[in-house]
Amino acid sequence: MSIKRPLKVVQMLPALESGGVERGTLELGRHLVQSGHRSVVIASGGRMTQQLQDEGSLWLPWSVGRKDPSALYWLFRLRYWLQRERPDVLHLRSRVPAWIGWLAWRSLPKATRPLLVTTVHGFYSVNRGSAIMVAGERVVAVSTAIMDYILQSYPSVEPERIQLIHRGVDDALYSHGFQPDSKWLAQWNRDYPALKGRQVVTLPGRLTRLKGHATLLLILEYLRSLNEQGGDDSMQRVSGLIVGGEDPRHSAYLQEIRDRAEALGLVIGEDLIFTGHRTDLREIMAVSDVVLSLSEKPESFGRTVLEALKIGTPVVGYGRGGVGEMLHTLLPEGAVTPGDEVAIAQQTAAFLQKRPEVPEVPGFTLQAMVERTLEMYLEALHERDRMADD
Numbered sequence: 507m508s509i510k511r512p513l514k515v516v517q518m519l520p521a522l523e524s525g526g527v528e529r530g531t532l533e534l535g536r537h538l539v540q541s542g543h544r545s546v547v548i549a550s551g552g553r554m555t556q557q558l559q560d561e562g563s564l565w566l567p568w569s570v571g572r573k574d575p576s577a578l579y580w581l582f583r584l585r586y587w588l589q590r591e592r593p594d595v596l597h598l599r600s601r602v603p604a605w606i607g608w609l610a611w612r613s614l615p616k617a618t619r620p621l622l623v624t625t626v627h628g629f630y631s632v633n634r635g636s637a638i639m640v641a642g643e644r645v646v647a648v649s650t651a652i653m654d655y656i657l658q659s660y661p662s663v664e665p666e667r668i669q670l671i672h673r674g675v676d677d678a679l680y681s682h683g684f685q686p687d688s689k690w691l692a693q694w695n696r697d698y699p700a701l702k703g704r705q706v707v708t709l710p711g712r713l714t715r716l717k718g719h720a721t722l723l724l725i726l727e728y729l730r731s732l733n734e735q736g737g738d739d740s741m742q743r744v745s746g747l748i749v750g751g752e753d754p755r756h757s758a759y760l761q762e763i764r765d766r767a768e769a770l771g772l773v774i775g776e777d778l779i780f781t782g783h784r785t786d787l788r789e790i791m792a793v794s795d796v797v798l799s800l801s802e803k804p805e806s807f808g809r810t811v812l813e814a815l816k817i818g819t820p821v822v823g824y825g826r827g828g829v830g831e832m833l834h835t836l837l838p839e840g841a842v843t844p845g846d847e848v849a850i851a852q853q854t855a856a857f858l859q860k861r862p863e864v865p866e867v868p869g870f871t872l873q874a875m876v877e878r879t880l881e882m883y884l885e886a887l888h889e890r891d892r893m894a895d896d
Contacts, residue, residue: 513883514544514593516620518603520571523552524712524751524783526809527599527627530673530875535563537876546593548584548603570603577606585610588620595883597623601630604638621886626652628806629827632659644886646879648673649807649828669882673807674875679788680816682866686789694793700776704745705858708794710787710810711801712750713780718800719763721847722746725798726777727770728851729858744858745776749790751783791819796857799823800850808832818864820857822850836867 515538517531532554535545539562547558550569559565566587570580588596588610596611598604604624611622624642629652639645640660647653647670656663686694695702707725711717729744752760760780767778774780784790787810791797797814799805804827811832814821823829825841833841839862842850 512543513538513595513887514546514591515595515597515883516546516548516593517597517599518548518570518607519599520603521550521552522547522554522558522565524554526673526807528552528554529809531599532558532561532563533872534876534879536561537880539563541880543880570606571600573602577602581606581610585613588614589618592618593620594887595623596620597625598639598642599625599627601636601638604641605635608638608641621883621890623883623886626656626806628652629655629804643667644669644882646671646882649831651804651827651831652806669878671875671878671882672870673809673812674869674871674873675809675813675816676872677816680813682816682818684788684792684817686786686792690786690789691793694789698779700779701745703742705742705795706745706747706793707796707798707854707858708747708749708790709798709800710749710791713748713752713760713763714756715759716802717750718798718802719748720766721800721850722748722798723763723767723770723772723778724847725851725854726767726772728848729855730772730777732855742858746778747781747790747794748779749781749784749787788813788817792817794819795861796854797821798850798854799829801829803827804844805829812836812867812870815864816867816870820862820864822853822857824850832870837862837864 519527519531522528531547535547535558538545545563547563548566548568548570550571551567555565568580584606596607598607611619622642623644624639625646626639627648630636630639637660640656640663645668647656647668649672653668653670656668709722726746733743764774767774772778791814797819799808799811799821806828808829811821811823811829815836820840821833821837822840822842823833824844825833826844830841842853
């Protein structure tokens with residue numbers, strides 16, 4: 507590569523609260539800084555901002571994800587900032603910030619524009635608003651399922667602009683056979699004594715309707731019925747964990763789930779436990795018997811599915827999107843026909859009665875993800891320089 511100087515890379519997203527997009531942003535920022543480059547993240551606040559800054563990225567606390575007329579203010583401010591700072595890469599990771607970023611970028615003279623990169627993190631509705639996510643000079647697909655979605659939904663996108671870069675996790679953190687230390691286990695047992703002597707199925711994810719909590723309740727009801735029938739001595743009582751914070755935009759949803767659970771005869775705090783937001787999901791998945799993926803819509807990748815399989819915990823989920831891609835590749839028996847609630851309950855029961863051997867997972871590493879992203883930046887900038895010389 508002809509580019510030997512440090513790069514300045516700007517990433518834009520709505521906020522830095524929690525989630526896979528946010529974690530990927532931090533991971534890339536950390537790698538850029540460790541590699542001698544400059545990392546800037548534009549987003550409103552959230553619990554991840556301190557970590558972002560501690561790891562060396564510059565944080566600009568701009569509310570670029572708001573869907574109101576104030577977006578025009580951020581558009582003009584961003585344009586001025588881009589003119590002044592002249593970053594090498596502008597990387598857009600969500601639709602509203604992408605529109606602001608693209609409009610500011612397009613208004614600059616071509617010679618001063620940074621490389622424009624977009625990442626398609628989800629199966630967005632196919633419309634003009636979502637089309638902004640394929641407007642980059644390079645378009646990152648986070649899974650083969652997402653790459654197929656781009657090609658099918660936006661046939662005008664040249665295939666050579668699409669870069670398949672699978673999401674990945676840190677093998678040092680998610681090692682096969684990982685178990686929490688004794689201090690964590692002691693605290694966990696004090697916090698959740700009702701889990702003693704029970705098997706545990708865990709559904710990670712924020713409390714939003716699309717995550718499939720209603721299906722979890724049906725699974726728990728089915729498992730309880732098996733236990734009451736007493737047909738199989740290996741069937742213990744089962745508790746379901748919902749590990750994720752409450753979405754403030756849908757505060758009534760938590761009560762709705764509690765009411766449904768009680769109507770089914772499930773005891774809150776025993777049969778169904780809400781842990782709220784946790785920073786120790788790895789440990790929770792390690793002490794779980796099964797991890798579930800029940801999203802009502804296809805997910806682009808399914809990071810928690812990969813994390814659970816990496817440490818050796820079996821996963822049951824719907825065989826579509828990125829989750830299906832992971833399961834069909836790594837644990838095929840865990841992939842269930844989408845929407846078949848009976849089948850997913852039966853497969854969960856089968857894994858609880860006879861835990862499958864989850865093999866070590868090759869590839870899908872965090873290091874490969876961040877290294878390939880940086881390589882993409884350098885390759886695209888090098889190509890741009892070469893074309894300018896011609």
